[in-house]
Each structure stands twice: as C-alpha cells, then as structure tokens.
Amino acid sequence: TQNDENYGIKEFITVNPVEHFMIETGKRQFKGYDDYDDLLRMQFDLETEGLNPKKDCISQIGIRTNKGYEKIIPVIGEGEEKFKNETKALQEFFEIIHEEKPDILSGHNIENFDFWFIDERLKLRGSSMEKFTENIFPHRGIYKANKQKVLKLGGEMEYYTPTIMWGTTITDSLFAVRRAQALNSNIKKADLKYITKFAKLNKPNRVYVPGKIINTTYL
Numbered sequence: 001t002q003n004d005e006n007y008g009i010k011e012f013i014t015v016n017p018v019e020h021f022m023i024e025t026g027k028r029q030f031k032g033y034d035d036y037d038d039l040l041r042m043q044f045d046l047e048t049e050g051l052n053p054k055k056d057c058i059s060q061i062g063i064r065t066n067k068g069y070e071k072i073i074p075v076i077g078e079g080e081e082k083f084k085n086e087t088k089a090l091q092e093f094f095e096i097i098h099e100e101k102p103d104i105l106s107g108h109n110i111e112n113f114d115f116w117f118i119d120e121r122l123k124l125r126g127s128s129m130e131k132f133t134e135n136i137f138p139h140r141g142i143y144k145a146n147k148q149k150v151l152k153l154g155g156e157m158e159y160y161t162p163t164i165m166w167g168t169t170i171t172d173s174l175f176a177v178r179r180a181q182a183l184n185s186n187i188k189k190a191d192l193k194y195i196t197k198f199a200k201l202n203k204p205n206r207v208y209v210p211g212k213i214i215n216t217t218y219l
Helices: 017-025 079-100 110-123 129-133 173-183 192-198 211-218
Strands: 041-048 058-065 070-074 104-107 149-153 156-160 169-172
Touching (some): 041 079, 058 079, 058 110, 070 211
Parallel strands (some): 041 104
Antiparallel strands (some): 041 058
16 A cells, blocks of 8 residues: 555566466466477568658568478568568468467567567558458458557566467567566676577578668578
C-alpha cells in the first residue's frame, strides 16, 4: 500500500500467469513433444534498402525451415516496378507461411523491425499486415496486438508490441540475447552478426556482404 515504507521499491518482477504455471508445474508449451526438433520451425529475415519504411523498400526476404525448405525472394526493379514487385514478394512470403504451416515462426529482431517494417510498407498501399493476410489465413490475418508486452531483463524491462498469428508461436531470438546480456557482461552487442560469432555458431565459410549490395550480389 502507499502507506508502506517499501511502497514503490521493486524487489522482484512477477511473471504472467502462463509463465508462472509452466515454471511451477514443469509443463511444456508443446504437449507430447520431447524434442523440439520434431516441430516445424521457420525462420525469416528481411533485407531492406534502409531503416525508414516510408521511403525504403524491401529488397529481399529469406526463408528457411528446420525441415530443409529454403527460399530467397528478391525484389527487383526500380520505382513503380519495384513497388509492385515488393507487393508480389510479400504475397509470396505469406503464402509460403500458409503452405508450410510452421509451429514456430522466428527471426532476429522481427518484433520491433521486420513485422513492423512489413506493416508500414503495406500501409503505404492503403492496407495493413492484417488486411493483406486475412484472405490467406483461414481464421484471421497476422496482426500487431493493441497491448504491449514486457521483456524482463534482470532488473530492467523493455516493452514491445507482439505479433499475433493464429495457431503459430512467434519467437524473437533478439529477446534471448537481451536476456543473456543481463547475465553476461561479456556480450557487448545483441545484433545477429555479433552474437553468432560470439556464440561460435557462424559457419567457417560464411561471407559477410554489405547490406546495400546483398541483392545485386545474390542476383
């Protein structure tokens, strides 16, 4: 209460009821799966011409699953042609998600960037991510929730707006890295290129191409 001398002091952070139940009981989200490799996991990544969706176009969409599916969708052309091809690329991207039906859809910083960027690009067309996908998915389109969620990082909190897709769990690997940073001060950055090298997950033959020439290099 406000009369308590400890009022306002954060001694601990509570978790939401679902997390609390799973921690307390040891139950898992995917019942009957002892090995999460049995689930169909899909990862995706956008390459963009810049960080401002009001003027920067998507140049590539990369998709991969743990079951061997791989696809890169390039967005080529200039001006109006590229704008139209970007629409076609997004249509193909969401149709692939619908056809593959992943149990888990994930990426790095997709909540605060990739999904947001897609939504903003579609708004330029008088649409939105939800409207654009509502005819592809049988129950409801993919959309951004109205209410923010909290990412707990030790004694700190970060807020984000979750993306909702009916029947699919969406995860963001950036969140795992940010939580690891709260425990390990040796992790200096959370971007994908850095953390892949830090965790020694980068392949020996990995070639890093500057973002501005990724599309032309691929083509």
